[in-house]
Amino acid sequence: MLSTSVLHPLLSRSTVINDLFSIQEAYDALNVQNLDDLFLLCDSANKSETLTSLYKRLRTVNFLSFYRSLLGRLEHVIGTDYYFQALPTIRIQWPSERAGTLHIDSWVGHGSSTINFWLPITPLDDTCTVWLSDSFHASDIITSMELGLISLQELEVIAKPYMRPARVELGSILTFNNSIIHGSYPSQNHRPRISLDFRICVPPYRIGIKKLGTDYLPAIQSKPIQTQPNIKKPALTVIYSTGLAAHLSHATQRAIIYDFCAANNFEPVYECSEYYNTPHYPKIHDLLKSNQGLPIILATSAAYSDINYIRSLALSFQTQIFDAFANKEI
Ligand SMILES: [Fe+2]
Numbered sequence: 001m002l003s004t005s006v007l008h009p010l011l012s013r014s015t016v017i018n019d020l021f022s023i024q025e026a027y028d029a030l031n032v033q034n035l036d037d038l039f040l041l042c043d044s045a046n047k048s049e050t051l052t053s054l055y056k057r058l059r060t061v062n063f064l065s066f067y068r069s070l071l072g073r074l075e076h077v078i079g080t081d082y083y084f085q086a087l088p089t090i091r092i093q094w095p096s097e098r099a100g101t102l103h104i105d106s107w108v109g110h111g112s113s114t115i116n117f118w119l120p121i122t123p124l125d126d127t128c129t130v131w132l133s134d135s136f137h138a139s140d141i142i143t144s145m146e147l148g149l150i151s152l153q154e155l156e157v158i159a160k161p162y163m164r165p166a167r168v169e170l171g172s173i174l175t176f177n178n179s180i181i182h183g184s185y186p187s188q189n190h191r192p193r194i195s196l197d198f199r200i201c202v203p204p205y206r207i208g209i210k211k212l213g214t215d216y217l218p219a220i221q222s223k224p225i226q227t228q229p230n231i232k233k234p235a236l237t238v239i240y241s242t243g244l245a246a247h248l249s250h251a252t253q254r255a256i257i258y259d260f261c262a263a264n265n266f267e268p269v270y271e272c273s274e275y276y277n278t279p280h281y282p283k284i285h286d287l288l289k290s291n292q293g294l295p296i297i298l299a300t301s302a303a304y305s306d307i308n309y310i311r312s313l314a315l316s317f318q319t320q321i322f323d324a325f326a327n328k329e330i
Helices: 023-029 035-040 044-058 061-073 135-146 152-162 250-264 282-290 307-316
Strands: 015-017 083-085 089-093 114-120 173-177 193-201 216-218 233-239 266-273 296-298 321-323
Touching: 023 035, 023 061, 044 061, 044 089, 135 152, 193 216, 233 250, 233 282, 250 266, 250 296, 266 282, 282 296, 282 307, 307 321
Parallel strands: 233 266, 233 296, 296 321
Antiparallel strands: 015 173, 083 193, 083 216, 089 193, 114 173, 114 193
């Protein structure tokens, strides 16, 4: 594995990798005959249905094997030590519309170790494409945004002089990273722009809110990379749809607990629901009494009107109790 002090070269620049695939390969992977066939799928009166039907094509074995093949062909620029986004994204920029306002990807949940790969599958022009800043001018603007010194509208105005349209031939791939502001402007093309994009995550694996192993998968060639110790700590979990958490179903609370467990290396081994209309929390009391200090994870302390009482129980049984939603011990 690379040292964490060695940054991947693509984390410091954007580039175009030419002639990586033939556009017909992409059309075949999407099960369309050609460009005209692809445009026929695009119905501007039913935008979300169009996108849904294209996404279905991304989930086919045919498309996913094309995706894996592209990753293999990129090995000379990305190396072998990386995670890749499990599913690529497909985007449509409709005539007269933007496909996205200006941003960097860490603002939408991706980490600073991610590298974007962007592949148009319809011809571009200067309005019907993604626009990128350079990282030098973007730096101060990103800092101002992250310090809360400028609004989104001000960001658009300040960044505009440094934005340039990406010119990428069909069959080539544009790469860029989290230091580059990107987005698009209203398309003046009468036909939609369709592009695919995906990200990879490289050492030191700053992944943002995404998860290695689910949102991002390890490269086939990579050795398994342990980001957490293998041994998980067993824990008891409690779901309770009442109080300020009355609107959160058991399924929702369970999902919150499972995310907390995954992030904090817990293995849920037993789940119960607290009894309703019993202010002394008998089920939690019983868990504490009969489980010899195993930590207890509540979906949210908002469900409990007397969290101080639960805190005192935890103290008296010398057991940790966690609030999964707040991601902390109570
Ligand atoms: Fe983005």
